[in-house]
Amino acid sequence: MRRLKLVLALGGVIALLGSAGVAMATTGATTGYPQPKVVVPASVSTPFENRYVLTAVGSGAGIRSGEMKFEFEEGSSPEFLVGISQFYVYGPTGEIETALFTFYPFTELPGGKGLKATALKVGAAASYGQVTPDGELRMFDPEGDRVKGEMRLHGDGPWPVEFRILDEDESTGGHPPAARQLPEARPTDPGWGADAAEYEGEYELTDGAEDPTEKAGTLGAVIGVAQGLGVNGAVVTGGSMTVSGRPATAEVELQTGQEKRSFTLTGLAWQGDRRTAQVHDEGAGSPPVGRFEGTGGNGVVKGSLVSGHTLYKVEFKLK
């Protein structure tokens, strides 16, 4: 009898270790993430608790294939999702490289259309055990076993993405199939409108935030620099833009307190209400450091200006 108990106990331990091992090997263990500040109701997040394989992606992303899993943090209350992913990306010289991302924290998209999460990369520059924000993943509500969305990484994008939800017993065997490359649908018409007179001129920033450097004394400058950083939206307290020339370029100045940043936008293009441009931080002749993606019309241009790892949400109005 004692021997039977010992065998049963050992069997239990082995089974437990085995299941944990499988779980960690196939999904990774999402433990240790702190409770997010914003709670997403379980009714909203539960439909996203799945394993996914990438089926289509915008060609500009340079992603060949990938898979990911969203799971509820173990023991969390209220429950919250954490996503883990592995993408295979085309390297600068054409070879395939591996890119690992964690998606956390999740929040609801406006209008209850799905979820979004910060993409946290595990990069060579990060210290052991640390991850750094590198973009954002937006997942729209599942339609059957398909989920569409958008992804923004390392200061570029957004690119459309489509995932298929894997069945419980389905596996890619560690070799997710190549995703369909979606052609870039970026505007191609030059300028920011049909008539240059409609968009050329001087603009003022209309969505400036409160100045965080006010009353900061000697610390004001470093606050101004720091608050103007980050993929999750830098603080912009003031700014201006001048659009001129043939072909048209835009000189943009953004401020956080008394700290000023200057950008030059080239390759201005439009289609319908979409407005895009390349972003340079050392003049038009310097290498592009990001993109401007937004909308425009009737003397207003608004959108996201990305420079490296920093994203500025701006809205300009023609004076």
Place this chain on the structure above:
Amino acid sequence: MILALAVGAIGLIAVAGCGGGGSSSSAGAGNSESGGGFAATAEAACAKADKQIAALGTPQQADVLEYMERTEAVIEELHRRVGAAAGDGAAEAAYVKGLATAVPVLDQMTNAARNENYDAVRELSAGLVEIHLGELAEAAELKVCAEVPVSTS
């Protein structure tokens, strides 16, 4: 005998305590004598710090770490100089405490920049905003220290 010594000792402690409390809670005119020396030293130190920080300009992303390291060094030096000159005034103490609070926050921001975690750099800077160092400088009647350094580039 022992009882008398104990009572005497308690009395001395009480007197010392009262003196310390009264001094640290006072501000303004009561400290004008020591505050004058402090003000001159602090203003000179702030002017130097402002000049050093302004010379750093607004860094491009690749230079944020170097900017943070240099700024941290400047504020540490400012804290050391101002702290050494501070008298007993409450406003002076509050300003020095503000600088002391800023130093570890700047250290965390520098570490975040070292990890290229620029969102963390931004989020941590909220800790500097909360100090309201400019207001503390105004309360201590430190005009230069209340000013925000303006980049020269």
